[in-house]
Amino acid sequence: MASDARRIFHLSDVHFGLENNRALDWVKQEISEKRPDAVAITGDLTMRARHREFDAATRWINSLEAPVTVEVGNHDMPYFNPIERFFSPYKRFRGMAEKVEREIDLGCLAVVPLKTAVRAQPRLNWSKGWVTDAALEKCLAAIDALPEGVRALVAVHHPLREVGTQGTALTKNGDKALRALAKRPVEAVLSGHVHDAFDIMEDTTNGPVRMIGAGTLSKRTRSTPCSFNEIEWDGEKLSVTVRNLEHVETPDMQIDDVPENALPPRAPGEPVAPVRQVPRVDPPVH
Secondary structure, eight states: OGGGOEEEEEEOOOOBTSBOHHHHHHHHHHHHHHOOSEEEEOSOOBSSOOHHHHHHHHHHHHTOSSOEEEOOOGGGSOSSOHHHHHHOTTGGGGGGGGGBTOOEEOSSEEEEEOOOOOSOOSSSOTTSEEOOHHHHHHHHHHHHTSOTTOEEEEEOSSOOSOOSSTTOOSEETHHHHHHHHHTSOEEEEEEOSSSSEEEEEEEETTEEEEEEEOOOSBSOOOSSOSEEEEEEEOSSOEEEEEEESSOOOHHHHEESSOOTTOOOOSSTTOOOOOTTOOOOOSSOOO
16 A cells, blocks of 8 residues: 555764775665655674764764664674773764663564674674574564554664574574574564675475565675665565666675575785675685
């Protein structure tokens, strides 16, 4: 139905500190002209969670002419202040506190957050995702409280599926979360982190879950140019168009699966692979 039509801009991995100003100006102009019903930013607003990076991110996000919800990414946890990381990890979001993990009611759709970035975890690589029981319960309770007929878009930072060889999980408890979400009216899970767009259907024992990933708006591009997702809902069907700074068709902007070593380049100026080709490094450097 026309009255149920909604447009959501899905952005991710802006990485202030290594942001792409041309991309940011372009997206801001698109938001101003198209006036989406909501903007979902799925984490990694900064490079190293420095105060100056958060100040720049806050100014830009607060200037957007649309309702915004922001997820916390692993890069947004304090790097150089362990006391703050453990006891007040969201302190630097204070200038946009009302937008952090915000639920957005769009009538026929609702954007519901699910936190995957944690301050610490029992493995060496804290950049990976972790769905805690508390975070999952909070998300499921929000979905269960939606009015009948309302579909949910679940916003996370890390993709929820486990990828790569057995035992090298991208997001701990991701499978558990997907199984729980499959039992509810979830239209899709929106994520970032891997810096490339994707749109895949993940099968679970409770049914399929659609997973939609956004690219990056920073200079830390990987195998595709800077991009964001323009999501359209017509009341029955969700469609995704990858919008990018270069003239590349949407199918070529979307990777077929999440790469096993889903990491962006490790240093400014590191070469970026051509579209749909993930650079290989032996041995892998994380």
